Amino acid sequence: MRKFALTLLLVGLAFGIAALGTPKVTVTFWHAMTKAHKDALTYLASKFMETHPDIQIKLVYQGHYGDLSQKLLAAVLAGKPPVMAQMYEDWTVKFLDAGALLPLEPYIPEDVLSDIPQSLITSNTFVVNEEKTLVTLPFNKxxxxxxxxxxxxxxxxxxxxxxxxxxxxxxxxxxxxxxxxxxxxxxxxxxxxxxxxxxxxxxxxxxxxxxxxxxxxxxxxxxxxxxxxxxxxxxxxxxxxxxxxxxxxxxxxxxxxxxxxxxxxxxxxxxxxxxxxxxxxxxxxxxxIQGTNIGVFTLGTTEEQQEAAVEFAKYLISPEATRYWAIKTGYLPVRISVLSSPEWEEYIAQHPERKAPTEMLLKGFVxxxxxxxxxxxxxxxxxxxxxxxxxxxxxxxxxxxxxxxxxxxxxxxx
Amino acid sequence: MKKEGKVYILQRRAYLLGIYVLLILGTIVMIFPFFWMISTAFKPANEIQLMPPKWLPSRFYWQNFADAWNAAPFGRYFFNSFFVATVTTIGEVFFTILAAYAFAKMDFLGKNVLFIAFLGTMMIPGEMLLVPNYLTIARTLHWLDTYYALIVPWLVSVFGIFLLRQFFLTIPDELWDAARIDGCGRFRYLWTVMVPLSRPGIATVALFKFIGSWNAFLWVLIMTNSDRMRTVPVGLAIFRAEAGTEYGPLMAASTMAMLPILLLFFFTQKQFIQGITRSGLKS
The missing domain is CATH 3.40.190.10 (Periplasmic binding protein-like II)
Known part of the structure; x- marks a missing residue:
C-alpha cells in the first residue's frame, strides 16, 4: 500500500516537473478571418503547434477590418494589444508612431526576403527611426x-x-x-x-x-x-x-x-x-495588391511571446504554409518560388481563374x-x-x- | 330620411374601404423586408440576385440554415444574448423606476441641475466614448471578456429614466396624498401604486432595452475576446466578407436571430394594450 502511494507520488511529481519544465508561451493572434479562411488559419496554427510544442497560438476573431482596427487602436492605447495581429499599412503607421511594433526584418533570412514579390516588400516596408525597414509580413493578399x-x-x-x-x-x-x-x-x-x-x-x-x-x-x-x-x-x-x-x-x-x-x-x-x-x-x-499583413507587438508583451510570434509569422510565409493558405482561401501565395513551383502550376491548370491573379501579383502596386x-x-x-x-x-x-x-x-x- | 341613411352607410363603407386599403398597403410595406429575408434564406446563392428578382426559391434550400448554424457557435451565442438581454432589461427597469420616481416626484437640492446633466450625456455619440470606455473596462476594472463588461455598464439608461419620468409626471399627486394618509411609505407607494399605473411606460422601456441589448454589436465585439462571451449579432457579422456577402446563410441566421424578438413583441404587445386600456379607463 505504502509502495503504491509512493509510486503514485513519484509519478505525480514527475508529471508535475515535466509540466513545469515546458512552460507554454501563449501567443494571441487577432484576425478578421471567417469561415473557410478561418478554418485554414486554424489548421496552419495547429500544424505549427505540432512542431512547436512549447508555443500555444490563440486565434481570436475580432470582426471585420473596421472593427479589428478600432479594437487594435483601443488596445494599443490601453497598453494591452495582442502579441500579433493582421493589419493594414495605415494602421501599421499608427502603431509604429506609438512605438508598439517589432520590425521583423532582422529575423527574416536574406533568401526569404528575395523570394517575396517586390510589391509585397514595398507594402511591408516602413520608415522606422528614419530608416526603411521591413516591419510586417504579407498575409492575405x-x-x-x-x-x-x-x-x-x-x-x-x-x-x-x-x-x-x-x-x-x-x-x-x-x-x-x-x-x-x-x-x-x-x-x-x-x-x-x-x-x-x-x-x-x-x-x-x-x-x-x-x-x-x-x-x-x-x-x-x-x-x-x-x-x-x-x-x-x-x-x-x-x-x-x-x-x-x-x-x-x-x-x-x-x-x-x-x-x-x-x-x-x-x-x-x-x-x-x-x-x-x-x-x-x-x-x-x-x-x-490589397490585403493585410501580420505584425508583432512589443507593447505589453514578453520577449518570449514576441519570439514565438515571429516564429509563427515566419511559418505562415513558408512555402508549404503559403501554398496551403492560397489554395484553401483564394488569396495569393506570397513566395515567388511557390508561384513558379510545379505544384502550383498543376493547381492553376485545374483552377484557371487563379492564373490571372497570380500573374498580376508580380506586376503589382500598392x-x-x-x-x-x-x-x-x-x-x-x-x-x-x-x-x-x-x-x-x-x-x-x-x-x-x-x-x-x-x-x-x-x-x-x- | 331613408335615402340619407343609405348615403351615410355608403359613405361609411367607402371610408372603411379606404382605411383598409391604406392599412393593407402599410402592412405590405412593413412585412416585405421580412418576407424577403425569409425567401432569401431558402434560396441557393445563384438565385439570390437575379433581375427580374425571384420572389420564391425554386426549391427550399435548407442548407443555408445548416451552414449558418455551423459557421459559428450559435448555441452559445444565443444563450449569451438571452442572458445578457434579460439581466440588463430587468436591471434597467429596476434602476430606471427608482431614478425616474426621484426625478418626477421628490424634491431635493440640485434636482434640476442633475437631471439636465443626465440629459446632457445623451448628446455624446456612443462611438466617441468607445475608446475611453474600453480603457476603463480593460485597465481600471479588468472586466474584458466577462459578463460584467456586457451587463454592468448597461444597467442604467438616461433615455429610460427620461421616458419614465415623463410618464410618472402624468400621475396625479393626490394619489400620493391619499396613500400617505393611509400610512403608506414612499417605497411601498412606488411599487404598489406608481408602477402598476405606469405599465405601458415600463413595458416600452423594457422592450427598447431588450431589443437594444439583443442587437448590440460593437460593444460586445470590442469588450470580448472569446466565443464564450459573444452574442448573436457578432455571429451574424461573419457572413459579410472582404469581397462580398453570403446573403443566403446571412438571411437564414437573421431569421433565427429575429424569432425571439418577434415572440417577445407578441408577448409585450398584449401588455401594451392592457396598459393602455387601464390608463384609459382611469381618466
Whole structure:
C-alpha cells in the first residue's frame, strides 16, 4: 500500500516537473478571418503547434477590418494589444508612431526576403527611426483582375481601348423594351477602382515627401474620363458586382480576386466565367495588391511571446504554409518560388481563374503608406462618385479632393 | 330620411374601404423586408440576385440554415444574448423606476441641475466614448471578456429614466396624498401604486432595452475576446466578407436571430394594450 502511494507520488511529481519544465508561451493572434479562411488559419496554427510544442497560438476573431482596427487602436492605447495581429499599412503607421511594433526584418533570412514579390516588400516596408525597414509580413493578399463571362467573351480585352469597345458591343437590350438587359461592364464606385485606372494612366497619389496630393494630375483626368466613357456601357451600383455578374446582367468587371468564391457561387448554373489580366492602360498594366499583413507587438508583451510570434509569422510565409493558405482561401501565395513551383502550376491548370491573379501579383502596386490613408481614400471615393453621377467635372472633383486631402490629412500629419 | 341613411352607410363603407386599403398597403410595406429575408434564406446563392428578382426559391434550400448554424457557435451565442438581454432589461427597469420616481416626484437640492446633466450625456455619440470606455473596462476594472463588461455598464439608461419620468409626471399627486394618509411609505407607494399605473411606460422601456441589448454589436465585439462571451449579432457579422456577402446563410441566421424578438413583441404587445386600456379607463 505504502509502495503504491509512493509510486503514485513519484509519478505525480514527475508529471508535475515535466509540466513545469515546458512552460507554454501563449501567443494571441487577432484576425478578421471567417469561415473557410478561418478554418485554414486554424489548421496552419495547429500544424505549427505540432512542431512547436512549447508555443500555444490563440486565434481570436475580432470582426471585420473596421472593427479589428478600432479594437487594435483601443488596445494599443490601453497598453494591452495582442502579441500579433493582421493589419493594414495605415494602421501599421499608427502603431509604429506609438512605438508598439517589432520590425521583423532582422529575423527574416536574406533568401526569404528575395523570394517575396517586390510589391509585397514595398507594402511591408516602413520608415522606422528614419530608416526603411521591413516591419510586417504579407498575409492575405489579393490582386485586381478582370472578371469576364466566357459564354459571351472568347478573348478578354487586353487594352483600355479594347475594353471600351467590348463593353459597348456587349451592352444590349435583348427584348427591345428600351431597357438594357445586359451591360458590357460594371462599376461599383469604390476608391480602389479609380486608383487602379489612375495608376495605369501613370498617376501617383502623393509627391515624394507626401506634402502634396497629385490626384488632380493629367493621369487623374485621363482615368476619370475613361471611366465616364465606360459608364455609358456599365451597370452602376454601390453593391458588390458578383451578384449581377453571376446572373448575367454584367459581362465584365474589374474587381479584387478575393471575390472569386462569390463570383463562383453566383454564376453557378447561369454561365461560364474566368479571370484575366487587367487591360493595359496608357502607362502600364499593373494591378493593385490589397490585403493585410501580420505584425508583432512589443507593447505589453514578453520577449518570449514576441519570439514565438515571429516564429509563427515566419511559418505562415513558408512555402508549404503559403501554398496551403492560397489554395484553401483564394488569396495569393506570397513566395515567388511557390508561384513558379510545379505544384502550383498543376493547381492553376485545374483552377484557371487563379492564373490571372497570380500573374498580376508580380506586376503589382500598392497604396503609399500614410497614417490617414483610410480617410484619404474616402475623399477620393467621394470624388469618383461625384464624377460618375455627373455632379462635378473630373477636373473640379479631383481639384476639390486634392485640396481637402492636403488641408485636412497631409498638413495635419506633420 | 331613408335615402340619407343609405348615403351615410355608403359613405361609411367607402371610408372603411379606404382605411383598409391604406392599412393593407402599410402592412405590405412593413412585412416585405421580412418576407424577403425569409425567401432569401431558402434560396441557393445563384438565385439570390437575379433581375427580374425571384420572389420564391425554386426549391427550399435548407442548407443555408445548416451552414449558418455551423459557421459559428450559435448555441452559445444565443444563450449569451438571452442572458445578457434579460439581466440588463430587468436591471434597467429596476434602476430606471427608482431614478425616474426621484426625478418626477421628490424634491431635493440640485434636482434640476442633475437631471439636465443626465440629459446632457445623451448628446455624446456612443462611438466617441468607445475608446475611453474600453480603457476603463480593460485597465481600471479588468472586466474584458466577462459578463460584467456586457451587463454592468448597461444597467442604467438616461433615455429610460427620461421616458419614465415623463410618464410618472402624468400621475396625479393626490394619489400620493391619499396613500400617505393611509400610512403608506414612499417605497411601498412606488411599487404598489406608481408602477402598476405606469405599465405601458415600463413595458416600452423594457422592450427598447431588450431589443437594444439583443442587437448590440460593437460593444460586445470590442469588450470580448472569446466565443464564450459573444452574442448573436457578432455571429451574424461573419457572413459579410472582404469581397462580398453570403446573403443566403446571412438571411437564414437573421431569421433565427429575429424569432425571439418577434415572440417577445407578441408577448409585450398584449401588455401594451392592457396598459393602455387601464390608463384609459382611469381618466
Amino acid at each position: 489579393s490582386a485586381m483582375v478582370l472578371f469576364y463571362n466566357t459564354d459571351l467573351i472568347d478573348k478578354p480585352p487586353t487594352t483600355w481601348d479594347e475594353l471600351l469597345e467590348m463593353a459597348k458591343a456587349l451592352t444590349v437590350d435583348k427584348d427591345g423594351d428600351g431597357k438594357i438587359d445586359q451591360y458590357g461592364f460594371g462599376i461599383r464606385p469604390y476608391p480602389e477602382l479609380f486608383i487602379e485606372f489612375f495608376h495605369q494612366a501613370g498617376g501617383v497619389i502623393f509627391n515624394e515627401d507626401m506634402t502634396k496630393c497629385l490626384i488632380n494630375s493629367e493621369a487623374g483626368i485621363t482615368a476619370m474620363n475613361f471611366l465616364l466613357q465606360l459608364k455609358k456601357y456599365s451597370l452602376y451600383q454601390s453593391g458588390y458586382l458578383s451578384g449581377p455578374f453571376g446572373s448575367g446582367r454584367v459581362a465584365m468587371y474589374v474587381g479584387s480576386s478575393a471575390g472569386i468564391p462569390f463570383v463562383a457561387s453566383a454564376s453557378a448554373g447561369h454561365h461560364g466565367w474566368n479571370t484575366a489580366a487587367l487591360p493595359v492602360g496608357p502607362a502600364n498594366g499593373e494591378s493593385m 497604396y503609399p503608406h500614410h497614417a490617414n490613408m483610410y480617410n484619404i481614400r474616402q475623399v477620393i471615393g467621394t470624388a469618383f462618385e461625384e464624377v460618375m453621377l455627373g455632379k462635378k467635372t473630373p477636373q473640379q472633383a479631383l481639384d476639390d479632393a486634392a485640396k481637402i486631402i492636403e488641408t485636412k490629412y497631409l498638413k495635419a500629419q506633420g
